[in-house]
Amino acid sequence: MSFISYLINGVSLGSVYAIIALGYTMVYGIAKMLNFAHGDVIMIGAYVVMAAISGAGLPPGVAVLLSIVCCLILGIVIESVAYRPLLNAASSLAVLITAIGVSYLLQNVALLIFGANTISFDSVVSVPAVTLMDGALTITGEAIVTIVSCIVIMIALTLFISRTKSGQAMRAVSEDKGAAQLMGIHVNGTIALTFAIGSALAAIAGVLLCSSYPSLNPYTGAMPGIKAFVAAVFGGIGSIPGAFIGGILLGVIEIFGKAYISSQMADAIVFGVLIVILLVKPAGILGKNVQEKV
Amino acid sequence: MAMLEVKNIEVYYGMIQAIKGISFEVNEGEVIALIGANGAGKTTTLHTITGLLSPKRGLVMFEGNDITKVPAHKIVSLGMAHVPEGRRVFAELTVYENLKMGAYTRKDRGEMEQTIAMVYDRFPRLKERKNQLAGTLSGGEQQMLAMGRALMSKPKIIVMDEPSMGLSPILVNQIFEIIEEVSKSGTTVLLVEQNAKKALSIADRAYVLETGNIVLSGDAKTLMDDDSIKKAYLGE
Numbered sequence: 184m185s186f187i188s189y190l191i192n193g194v195s196l197g198s199v200y201a202i203i204a205l206g207y208t209m210v211y212g213i214a215k216m217l218n219f220a221h222g223d224v225i226m227i228g229a230y231v232v233m234a235a236i237s238g239a240g241l242p243p244g245v246a247v248l249l250s251i252v253c254c255l256i257l258g259i260v261i262e263s264v265a266y267r268p269l270l271n272a273a274s275s276l277a278v279l280i281t282a283i284g285v286s287y288l289l290q291n292v293a294l295l296i297f298g299a300n301t302i303s304f305d306s307v308v309s310v311p312a313v314t315l316m317d318g319a320l321t322i323t324g325e326a327i328v329t330i331v332s333c334i335v336i337m338i339a340l341t342l343f344i345s346r347t348k349s350g351q352a353m354r355a356v357s358e359d360k361g362a363a364q365l366m367g368i369h370v371n372g373t374i375a376l377t378f379a380i381g382s383a384l385a386a387i388a389g390v391l392l393c394s395s396y397p398s399l400n401p402y403t404g405a406m407p408g409i410k411a412f413v414a415a416v417f418g419g420i421g422s423i424p425g426a427f428i429g430g431i432l433l434g435v436i437e438i439f440g441k442a443y444i445s446s447q448m449a450d451a452i453v454f455g456v457l458i459v460i461l462l463v464k465p466a467g468i469l470g471k472n473v474q475e476k477v
Numbered sequence: 478m479a480m481l482e483v484k485n486i487e488v489y490y491g492m493i494q495a496i497k498g499i500s501f502e503v504n505e506g507e508v509i510a511l512i513g514a515n516g517a518g519k520t521t522t523l524h525t526i527t528g529l530l531s532p533k534r535g536l537v538m539f540e541g542n543d544i545t546k547v548p549a550h551k552i553v554s555l556g557m558a559h560v561p562e563g564r565r566v567f568a569e570l571t572v573y574e575n576l577k578m579g580a581y582t583r584k585d586r587g588e589m590e591q592t593i594a595m596v597y598d599r600f601p602r603l604k605e606r607k608n609q610l611a612g613t614l615s616g617g618e619q620q621m622l623a624m625g626r627a628l629m630s631k632p633k634i635i636v637m638d639e640p641s642m643g644l645s646p647i648l649v650n651q652i653f654e655i656i657e658e659v660s661k662s663g664t665t666v667l668l669v670e671q672n673a674k675k676a677l678s679i680a681d682r683a684y685v686l687e688t689g690n691i692v693l694s695g696d697a698k699t700l701m702d703d704d705s706i707k708k709a710y711l712g713e
Contacts, residue, residue, distance in 0.1 A: 348581070355567050355578050361529060362565040367553035367582035367630070 188320055189442045190435065195326035195395065197434020198333030202388040203411030204418070204426035205340065206381030212357045212421040213377045214270065216278045220261060220285035221385060222408015226401060227289060228254045228386030229393040230297055233304055243307035251386045258382025259375050261285055267371065286405070293401035301400040304393040325395045332391060336384065337427050344423065353377060357421070406450075410437075413457045419470025428468055478541055480505045480665055481526070481557075481634060486535030488518075488525050495521045497689040498535065503634065508656070508666040510676035510697065512710060513686035519669040520562055522686070523638050526667075527559040528552045540633075554582040558632035562639045562669075564623040568612030572603050575611050575622055579629030589629070596625040599655065617648040624655065634665040641672045653679055673710035677701045685710075 203225060210218045228250045235246035265285050269278040310324030344350040355363040356373045364370055392407060393399050410433060418429025433453060440452035460467065479502035488496035496518045503509045511519050524530040526537055528549035537545045539555060547555070558579075567575050576596060580589045597604035600621045606614060611622055620640055627635055640656065641649040649672065657679050660666050670676035677683055677697045685693040685706065693700065700706050 351570070351574060351578065352581065354570060358567045358569055359565050361549075362561060362567065363578075364529065364549040365527065365553065365559045365561060366578045366626075367550050368578075369550045 185442070189438050191322055191326055193435030193438035194431055195329045195434070196438060197414075197431035198329045199388050199392045199395070199407065199430075200411045200414045200433050201333050201427045201430025202336055202384050202391070203407060204415040204430045205336070205423065206385050207412050207415040208418075208420055208423060208426040209353075209377050209381050211415070213353055214266070214374050216266065216270070216275070217282060217412070218266075218378075218381070219279070219282040219408070219412075220289055221381065222404040222406075222411070223286050223289035223293075224254050224257060224382050224385040224404065225389035225392065225407060226293060226399070226404030227257060228389035229304060229399050229403065230293060231386070232307060232390050232393075233302070233399060236305065236307070243309070247307060247387070247390050250390060251383045254386035254389075255379045255383040258378040258385075261382075262375055262378040267374070270374075290401045290405070297401065299400065301398050304397040304399045306394040306397060307390055308394050323395070325391070329391045329395065332387060333427075333430075336387070337423075340380075340423060349373070349376060410453060413453065416467055417457060417460050419467030422467070422469045425467055425469035479503060480540060481667065482536075482538040483522070483526065484536040484538065486522070486525055486532040486537065488521050488530055488532045495689055496525070496532070499686070499689070499691045501684050501691065501694065503665060503667050505633075505665055506660075506663070507681045508660045508668065508679055510673075510680035510683040511667065511669045511686060512671070512673040512676055512683055514710075515671070516688070517686040518689045519686055520638055523559065523636055523667070523669055527557060527636060553630050553632075556631075556633035558627035558630050558635050560623045560627045560635065560637040560640060562642065564616075564619045566611040566614070566619050566622050566626065568610065570611055571608050572611055572614070572622055573607040575626050576603070576629050579626035582630060592629055592631060596628055599628075599658065600625050617644050617651070620644060620648075620652055621655070624652075624659075628659070628664075632664060634667060635659060636667045638669045639671060640668070641670065641675060649675060673706070674701075
């Protein structure tokens with residue numbers, strides 16, 4: 184039974200990676216930049232929830248909504264202040280380095296406000312655990328909520344991208360900004376919307392992550408952020424289903440690695456997988472090999 | 478009053494001056510050709526008109542309003558559509574979705590479907606392939622899609638950049654017939670072309686650009702008989 188329970192844990196962790204990876208992949212698809220501060224937005228989201236619940240005494244549902252709104256605004260501010268002035272810079276490295284800078288900035292702001300101590304995060308999930316097969320298999324409420332949230336987000340996002348006008352504008356902008364402008368699409372507005380969605384998802388990911396792994400410090404977002412980036416590359420950066428598949432696979436590999444190989448080696452295994460994937464299929468599982476048509 | 482007036486625009490790419498103060502006008506209902514060799518500044522001029530570039534000096538007036546500083550994404554709703562050089566259709570979107578993008582600024586869905594039907598009428602090929610990804614179309618079909626997409630905004634004036642580029646002679650003829658039809662149906666046309674012969678044959682008036690200056694202008698038929706034009710652009 185332990186195999187199934189590891190698998191469920193893996194899918195649950197992978198669901199968190201998938202939700203974070205969406206933010207990476209959407210921003211990359213549209214702004215063609217890697218937002219390395221994305222992981223730290225997760226941490227901010229978790230702190231907002233914690234402060235709202237234990238500080239202001241808000242109910243968990245309201246706290247999560249507040250956190251989503253805060254991160255959404257944070258995402259828009261980061262994009263407009265730090266990245267937009269550099270999007271047309273001669274070197275794409277400028278914006279990449281700025282993203283790393285924003286990442287440190289967020290970590291240090293959290294250090295200043297919340298201190299360096301790791302605090303325990305009270306789960307916001309009130310769904311009871313499910314026990315199956317006469318107690319041989321227990322699925323935590325957190326795992327259920329995480330997996331369900333991930334599936335709902337995936338479906339909602341796919342519908343948004345394919346059916347709504349804003350979603351189609353996003354696809355147009357990701358392909359050709361100039362032509363999109365000629366259609367009357369406000370390109371900067373579309374990029375800001377993408378950051379807003381990605382950051383709101385990061386808030387959700389932060390809450391889910393800290394509910395399952397209940398410790399929080401200013402560096403909590405960094406490692407999941409990097410791993411979600413790996414998941415996005417793994418699945419094919421720029422591809423939304425790719426982020427989903429990459430995230431789930433990565434979570435399962437990590438948990439199986441911890442369970443069957445070595446818990447110290449788990450991260451090395453995760454990054455080893457990235458190297459192998461990049462050697463075999465540089466564009467990722469669902470990535471496209473872009474060919475210019477002349 | 479001219480529908481579109483370009484007054485003394487000067488455009489720079491960094492330190493390099495691409496357009497050295499040109500002026501011209503397009504009247505309602507006309508087909509105007511802008512001809513010239515590679516690098517003469519034709520595309521730069523169009524990009525300046527539709528807001529993708531902004532001039533260092535000079536004005537662009539549309540229906541009496543100064544649109545020099547209006548950003549590209551707001552130009553469409555004023556009634557000006559731009560068919561860019563190299564077609565630039567959205568390869569990952571279907572033909573139908575591409576057409577819908579062309580109507581992005583329009584609110585009325587019912588009217589939009591009507592316009593799509595009109596575009597399918599004009600380009601039956603697009604109707605046959607409406608659910609196909611635009612990237613899988615041939616060059617000629619992509620050009621038709623780019624033109625159809627521009628017509629989706631119901632423009633008063635349509636600006637076309639090298640519509641015949643890279644197409645076979647038969648398709649070139651077809652594309653020019655369509656441009657004439659578009660003009661007859663009441664849309665003003667500003668056409669940039671390297672194929673001067675074809676452009677002059679359907680244009681009312683034309684301007685000849687050379688390294689950022691207008692060197693010659695006038696009635697298209699007269700220009701076609703001009704010796705210097707014959708030598709430089711018509712290969713006679």
